[in-house]
Amino acid sequence: MKKDFSIVGKSVPRNDGKAKATGTATYTDDIKLPGMLHGKILRSPFPHARILNIDTSRAASLPGVKCVITGEDTPKIKYGNWRLFPDTQDEYPLAIDKVRFIGDEVAAVAAVDADTAEEALELIKVDYEELPGIFDIDSAIKEGAPVLHDYCPGNISVNRKIHYGDIEKAFAESDYVREDVFNVHAVSPAYLEPCAAVAQCDLDGRITLWTSTQVPYIVQCLLASTMGMRENDVRVIKPFVGGGFGGKMELRTWEFCAAFIAKKTGRPVKFTMTREEEFLAGRRRHAMKLYSKVGFKKDGTLTGKDLRIYLDGGGYNAMGPTATFLCGTFGAMLYRYPNYRFWGQHVYTNKPPASAMRGFGAPQSLFATESQMNIAAEELGIDPIELRIKNAQVTGDEIPDVATISSCGFIEALQKAAEMSGWKEKRYSPKPGQGIGIGCYSFISGGVFNWFNTQFPFSAAEVRVFDDGTAHLLTMAADIGQGCDTVLKQILAEELGLKMEDIRITSADTSTTPQADLGAWGSRLTMMNGNAVLDAAKKIKAQLFGAVSARQNLNVIHELGCKDGMVFPKSRPDRGIPFGEAVAMAQKANRGEPLVERGYYTPRDKGLVTPAFSFGAQISEVEVDKDTGVVRVKKFWTAHDCGTVINQMAVEGQLEGSIQMGLGYALSEQFVMEDGKTLNTNFLDYKMPNAMDVPPSEVAHIETYEPEGPMGAKEAGEGLAIPTAPAIADAVHHATGYRCKDLPITPEKILAGKKD
Amino acid sequence: MKKDFSIVGKSVPRNDGKAKATGTATYTDDIKLPGMLHGKILRSPFPHARILNIDTSRAASLPGVKCVITGEDTPKIKYGNWRLFPDTQDEYPLAIDKVRFIGDEVAAVAAVDADTAEEALELIKVDYEELPGIFDIDSAIKEGAPVLHDYCPGNISVNRKIHYGDIEKAFAESDYVREDVFNVHAVSPAYLEPCAAVAQCDLDGRITLWTSTQVPYIVQCLLASTMGMRENDVRVIKPFVGGGFGGKMELRTWEFCAAFIAKKTGRPVKFTMTREEEFLAGRRRHAMKLYSKVGFKKDGTLTGKDLRIYLDGGGYNAMGPTATFLCGTFGAMLYRYPNYRFWGQHVYTNKPPASAMRGFGAPQSLFATESQMNIAAEELGIDPIELRIKNAQVTGDEIPDVATISSCGFIEALQKAAEMSGWKEKRYSPKPGQGIGIGCYSFISGGVFNWFNTQFPFSAAEVRVFDDGTAHLLTMAADIGQGCDTVLKQILAEELGLKMEDIRITSADTSTTPQADLGAWGSRLTMMNGNAVLDAAKKIKAQLFGAVSARQNLNVIHELGCKDGMVFPKSRPDRGIPFGEAVAMAQKANRGEPLVERGYYTPRDKGLVTPAFSFGAQISEVEVDKDTGVVRVKKFWTAHDCGTVINQMAVEGQLEGSIQMGLGYALSEQFVMEDGKTLNTNFLDYKMPNAMDVPPSEVAHIETYEPEGPMGAKEAGEGLAIPTAPAIADAVHHATGYRCKDLPITPEKILAGKKD
Incomplete structure (x- = not known):
């Protein structure tokens, strides 16, 4: 399935790199x-x-x-x-x-x-x-609580339920049932x-x-x-x-x-x-209260899961409905739960509205999943990686009401992370004050459920090619720093056999770029817009191939290709002609009409959640100061499956940013609030890790080929932000005996909870 | 042929009117x-x-x-x-x-x-x-003259010849042959x-x-x-x-x-x-020296014309080749010349390059034609309007190597101008010091000859329609103040049954608007781009009609229409649905794909000159001060055929501007030069007529239906700039007996040449 790529898979510098590095990039305030x-x-x-x-x-x-x-x-x-x-x-x-x-x-x-x-x-x-104001979930849902919105007397604005299998029977037949309550806090996207x-x-x-x-x-x-x-x-x-990060x-x-x-x-x-x-x-990631109950056979086989989540939504819904929807979906991911029940409720409180933030319900939901998996492994006496591999989702698995997993490198990621990190030795022969822990993730490559009710395809791209050997890509997709302009240019360059500098891109202008694109969220752009670009490029190629076939008088059975600036019969690469000349021919064949095609993509017959899931495992090694409780993360090892890597440097950049964000989520970031008032409103008081705080990191790309993805690719932008908190929590537990179920993991909590 | 239009033909305010009137329009220097x-x-x-x-x-x-x-x-x-x-x-x-x-x-x-x-x-x-410098045509073409460009030893850079019939035989068989030399001067576009x-x-x-x-x-x-x-x-x-005016x-x-x-x-x-x-x-209109010889039978029937023109090109070719090409074409226009010979030569001189300017060779060539017609009429004893009607081109006439005239209201224009002006009485019972004169024109509606060697269609338009009942028109056509943005919006609004305010236009950006448009010259935009807009609009309608037919379950024989914001079966207007809803249906039928179409136009099988000719006649009445020789134009009457009038106000605006320009050309504007140096380099010394100098004017639109034009339209932007100078010259002759063959018509020349 994997092809011999020229540009895809390379560490191509970003389209916006020079402008940002030279300070000439024009932001809105400029x-x-x-x-x-x-x-x-x-x-x-x-x-x-x-x-x-x-x-x-x-x-x-x-x-x-x-x-x-x-x-x-x-x-x-x-x-x-x-x-x-x-x-x-x-x-x-x-x-x-x-x-x-x-x-x-x-x-x-x-x-x-x-x-x-x-x-x-x-x-x-x-x-x-x-x-009277209400500032936490429990107060908000109490009988007789003050009401924020007249239309919503109980302050619960969204209910989402999922149920398949028979969860009660599953627990009854389990050898081991574990029940925990987790609390995760709000953090800022802090763009x-x-x-x-x-x-x-x-x-x-x-x-x-x-x-x-x-x-x-x-x-x-x-x-x-x-x-x-x-x-x-x-x-x-x-x-x-x-x-943006969702904010x-x-x-x-x-x-x-x-x-x-x-x-x-x-x-x-x-x-x-x-x-x-x-x-x-500003918008922030939802604080949540998660009640999770999970059952196993004594060999570690999962029997089922019952997940109840309350989302602290703040004063308005914002993107809360999606978070409510998705945290239940993510609760069923990573492992094979034959029986699953979820009930999510979105709760109004008198605080700034929570909304989307990198991970969209997954960092919270999977913090519970992964922490509980680590607890269960310990109690079942099974290595947590072994337990995961035993239950891991694999290619072809179906998740009821969600999707069929069409590519999955999860088990390979677990194995690779264990190998890279020296898991066995570090886990079972730990040094004093040190610990190693694991967290895993799965994430969506864009959403299928059309909550915005768009009447357009989910993504669109227009490609214009010219006889000077250049192409112009127009797309409404929004590069917000994640690099989609670069990735889309790579996909187009690869498909048309051009170089990056041959392509001009115009993006994210609702009046000049083609209708429409749902935006940059849910790690959707590589999948959705990449497919639209490919669709347009394939239509362009069909025209070029036709013109070249006519000009070269090719037998109809010939297949043609585009590579290195040439258009050629695959069986006779010597009879290729330069791309620009092929364009000129196609244009002549159309009596001068410019060669322009539009491509579209809408995921269909792919369930209600996403066309494709990413997977990965992260291991972190920490050192905890036994006197102060301060955690220093020594290193991360990440093995992840994002399908085909389109741009290696960009994927690694996503990982670096994710680790920084996950680190803050786990250890340092939180809103200090008093009666609904946020007290820490600057970067001095809101403790985001800076570059010096970020530990070294090793990464392995477990490349799978996602059949629904453009050139086999799927998401790499958000999933990586998920495993860091549970991996650190597990490592802290390994180092100190303190198991955090209540983020963030502060020195105070560690000192109070550690077992010497 | 003529349709019942909703917006076309109306005096629709200009698209750029508000911005210009409020001073918010952004020009390049802004x-x-x-x-x-x-x-x-x-x-x-x-x-x-x-x-x-x-x-x-x-x-x-x-x-x-x-x-x-x-x-x-x-x-x-x-x-x-x-x-x-x-x-x-x-x-x-x-x-x-x-x-x-x-x-x-x-x-x-x-x-x-x-x-x-x-x-x-x-x-x-x-x-x-x-x-050594050369500053006039005669010096430039003299044996041994200094050479400007090494590649061009004789200083003649372009030769253009036309010959059909047998011109020598024609003159030999003529009853009356008239030969004159005319000199026309350079003027500035003075944008x-x-x-x-x-x-x-x-x-x-x-x-x-x-x-x-x-x-x-x-x-x-x-x-x-x-x-x-x-x-x-x-x-x-x-x-x-x-x-711009060509400059x-x-x-x-x-x-x-x-x-x-x-x-x-x-x-x-x-x-x-x-x-x-x-x-x-700056660029300027070509000074020319014209040798014109024309033959008649004694009843006034034209037998032939021999025209030799030297163009004073200045130091470089600029648009001189086109002017050389076209002044010969225009020499064969207006009247039926069974035999015609033309030789045009473009001459280098050490002066600022001449180039295109409103009329593109026609004001010069037709000044000679029209002046000579008036001279001949006098000498033949035939009324000049009668003489013109006798020889006038009519619909269906073929001009060898040029085109078939597919619509022509020339005779009607002559009759109407005579009637409006009270020609008979004023011509034959003149008041002392007063005179009335006539000049006529024909002009091209864009060029066919592809001197720029574009590989694209001559014009293109993209039309996007939306379910909110709006449309977006994208075109590379350049509105330079002539109003094409307005006219193109009118054509689109008319065809789709929308209102002007329903249409957004994006124009003249080579990166976002569709390839390509050859530009604003030769009065080409209404014809060329109007046709491209119609082409796109018709493709849009085909999709709308399909969707509505499916939804309304219409018999295949139904024709549908768009009007007043509705799409409806023509036989059952009550079963119409709003435009936006029809768009939504078409979009649904295409699984969400936005409804976007591109239209193109390239004139084919229309000869080498133009797809369509405009025609018109102008009569001017003057009063000449017998002591000072100062000419005051009292009034103009213009009857012109531009096919369907798309925007009456815009056409009248073109006429007003043309009269102002023609007035300057005839009477006051000229470059004062000394050894190649222009001495009058400001508006004080370069005498352009201002608003107070422009006399009242009456206009009659002789509407024909041009089959090649969008909704029957043809040009109205440049032809009108042609007749003013010969009409004034004829009126001055009528008033004073002085026949000017050497523009401009100055008081000095009148005083020297008048017959009391």
């Missing part, structure tokens, strides 16, 4: 337009309150202020990404009647400069009636570029929005609907984006406010969030 | 990029000289100067629009070895600001060896926006050029070739353009210099011409 206004947002100081009155008159009369708006000025149209189920759309661009968390958006000001706008915020007088948006309204009333987003198409659609406009009277352009995949208040005020004033408007706003009120 | 350099060009002070040495060292070391280049630094690749005949490409971006006119480009400087760049120009030391270009080189070495041009595609191709780059590594974007239809030095220096320095570079540079060295 955009300056003539007459541009600067916007600021007034936020609620209360976690839960009724808005009695807003007086904007003093702010509006401050010199330099050009516009002040509150929810009352807007069309009052709710939005939310789950368009398929409008009931889940629970957010207004600016609060109407109520605020539901500290930082909730109440009003917006646009002025000639940011300082004036900031000053004006202080002149807006809001009369609030404070309401380096705070959110920003610039809107311009043209004289025909059409909006152009430049915004730091993962989802240009979704922002286009939702901005139009909240503005009461037609979708195609809104154009969204994604400039360079400094990371930039919805329409956001400032995007609406920029557009709304631009339309009202006729002047361009820019909003740029501060780091403090990002930490105070 | 573009500011971070780190942008400002460029200036060093020009030759001599009309003809050899460059012995250029010392740029002092300029280069001036603080703030970032780059100085001369021809020696460049790849030394010649360019020119006539790519089909590379011999005609005679110009380098910067002079190599020789300069050929005062203002010829010798070096370029880019500095941190324009003042510094200007200062640096003075520090460049050029050693010239002066050569309000001087030329400007901004170039940026990205980190992969690709160039983006924003430029005030009529021909983005031509600039893309020629810039790439002169830079030694691939065509598609160059992107050309046309911002708002403040007029912006070539690659120009500053475009090359901006790109070349941007690539060299890595910084964006802007060049903006001054008005003085435009007048000193």
Whole structure:
């Protein structure tokens, strides 16, 4: 299945590398337009309150202020990404009647400069009636708890159930049943570029929005609907984006406010969030409470799993429905559970809304799975890697209601990780204060379930080829730093036999690139857009092959190929002609019409979750200071299966970033909150690991060939962020005897829990 | 043939009207990029000289100067629009070895600001060896004249001959043969926006050029070739353009210099011409010397014409080959010449190059035709309108080697102009000092002869339609103020049954709009691009009709239509469904694929000149002060046939502009030159008529239906600029007895030539 690739699989430098390295990359905040206004947002100081009155008159009369708006000025149209189920759309661009968390958006000001706008915020007088707030899951679901949204009396906004097999019977027939409660905390995506948006309204009333987003198409659609406009009277352009990690995949208040005020004033408007706003009120990964019960035969064979998860959603749904949906799916992954029951509930609390964040429900769900697997291995007296291999999913496995696993290198990954790390020796002959632990993952390569209810294919690509031997790739896919522009160019270059420098790419502009792309989330772009690019490239090749066959008078049985800038009959490579000349011929054959093709991809007949799953195993080695409880991770070994590696350097970059993120999730990052107020709103107080904190790492690519993926590829962007926390927790347990079920793993917890 | 139109034919406001009226339109010079350099060009002070040495060292070391280049630094690749005949490409971006006119480009400087760049120009030391200059046609073609280009010893760079019938026999059999020599002068296109270009080189070495041009595609191709780059590594974007009139239809030095220096320095570079540079060295309409001999039977029937034209080309060919080609074609137009001979010769002189200018050879050629017709009418004793009607071309006429005239309202135009103006009475009972005169025209609707040797169709359009009832039109066609964006939107709106505000247009960006469009010249856009838009729209309709037929279960014999936002069976308009819903259905039928179609047009089987000819007649009434010789035009009456009028206001705007231009050509505009130096280089000294000088005007649209044109339309942009000068000349003769054969018609000439 694997082909002899020219460009795919190589460590090709990134498309955006030079611009970023030289500082010439233009991010949204770098955009300056003539007459541009600067916007600021007034936020609620209360976690839960009724808005009695807003007086904007003093702010509006401050010199330099050009516009002040509150929810009352807007069309009052709710939005939310789950368009398929409008009931889940629970957010207004600016609060109407109520605020539901500290930082909730109440009003917006646009002025000639940011300082004036900031000053004006202080002149807006809001009369609030404070309401009791709820700040944790248990309080929220208690009988008689304060209600955040009138439509949702019990504060549970989403229910998701999965059930196959007979779970009660499974437990009854098990030799060993283990039940645990895990708590995982909220963390920040902490992208380096705070959110920003610039809107311009043209004289025909059409909006152009430049915004730091993962989802240009979704922002286009939702901005139009909240503005009461037609979708195609809104154009969204994604400039360079400094990371998203799930935190930039919805329409956001400032995007609406920029557009709304631009339309009202006729002047361009820019909003740029501060780091403090990002930490105070930004999207975050869901804190969850997980009740997991799992049964085994005494030989280690899994009999079933019963998983109950509450998600702490904060004040609004945001991407919570997807997280609720997916954490149940991930609960059934990695191992063969003949019987499985899941019930997930998304709970409103008076905190900043949680949403998507790298892993999308999996880091939480699999922290429980993997921790419990390690506990069970210990109690069953089976090596945790052996136990995993015994139950591991393999190619061809079916997960009811989910998918058939069409490629799976999980067992090989487990074996390879064990081998690389010297698992046996380190696990069974540990040095004092040191430990080694394991965590595994599986992740989706994009989603199948169409919650956004798009009417378009999931991805699209247009390829134009020219007689000068170049190609132009147009796609709405959003490169947010993950490198999809590079990967898509590689796929196209490989398929057409061109070099990277032969390809120009235009991406993520809803008006000039082909409709549509659902965005950069769920590790979908390589799979989805890669397939669209291939589809277009194959159509191009069909035309080139036809023209060359006619010109060279080839027997119809000849197959042709594209490689090294040539188009040639495979059996007679000497009779090839240069790519550009082949294009010229095809163009002549079409009486001059340029050679342009569009490709599309929509996963069909692939279940409701994803077309393909990645797999992997990670082993970490730690050293724990017995006096301070401080954990130092010494090294990571990761063996992962992302199908064909399209760009080795890019995959390794994803791994490095994932380890940094997983490290923070496991050990140091957390929101310090008091009655709904986030206290650590900067990078000094929010402890993200920096480059010096990241230990060395070894990686093995277990290459499988994913039949649904472009050139056999599947995801490599998010799954890798999952195993680090459980692997560290397991290593800490190995070193200290303390088993963490309540992230993060702090020195205090270790000191309190360790067994000497 | 004529349809019941909803939007076509109406006076629809211009697409760019609001932006221009509010001052928000962004022209090239309005573009500011971070780190942008400002460029200036060093020009030759001599009309003809050899460059012995250029010392740029002092300029280069001036603080703030970032780059100085001369021809020696460049790849030394010649360019020119006539790519089909590379011999005609005679110009380098910067002079190599020789300069050929005062203002010829010798070096370029880019500095941190324009003042510094200007200062640096003075520090460049050029050693010239002066050569004898030639400044008129007769001197240039004389035996032993100085030679401008080594490859062209006789200074005649282009020869064009046409001959059909037997012209000598025709004259021998004529009752009356008239022979005249006419001289027409050079005038400036005098667009309000001087030329400007901004170039940026990205980190992969690709160039983006924003430029005030009529021909983005031509600039893309020629810039790439002169830079030694691939065509598609160059992107050309046309911002708002403040007029072109033919003067912006070539690659120009500053475009090359901006790109070349941007690539060299890595910084964006802007060049903006001054008005003085435009007048000193800018492109202009060809001065010509025309020998015309025409024969008649005594009843006025034309027997033949022998036309010899010398074009004063200036130092380089520029668009001279086309003018040479076309002035011969136009010499055979308007009337039925059974025998015709033409010989045109393009002559080099040491003056700024002449090139295209509104009318493209026709104002000169038809000034001779029309003046001679009026002379002949007088001498034959036939009313000039009667004489014209007797010989007028009609629908179905064939012009050998040119085309079949597929629509012609010339006779109706003559009759209508006579009627509107009260011709009979004013011509035959004139008031003292007053006169009435006539001039007629025919013009092309775009060119067929592919001198640029494009490999693409002549025009292209992409149409995307959406389920919100909107459409997006993408085209490379260049709106330079003539209004083609508006006209193309009208054609699309009409065909799809939409409103103007339903259509977004993206135009004139060689990277995002479909390949290709040959540009805005030869009055080609309504015809060429209008047909491409229709082609795309018809393909869209086919899909909509299919989807609606399936959904409504229509009998296959039903025809469907689009109107008022509905798609409906024509026989059952009540069963229509909204356009957006029809799009949604078609999209569903294509499993979500967006509904996008491309349309193209290339004139085929339409001869070598044009797919369709416009026709018209103009009558002017003048009053001549007998003491001063000053001419005041009292009124114009114009009856013209442009096929279907797409936008009445736009056509009338073209007429107003044409009259203003024709008035200047006839009476006031001229370059005052001394030994190759232009002395009047500003609007004070170059006497262009202003709004107050333009007399009232009446217009009648003689609507024909041009079968080759989109919805029956043909050109309306240039032909109207032709008849004004001969009509005024005839009226002046009628008023004073002075017959001008030597434009412009100055008071001095009138006073010297009048018959009291």
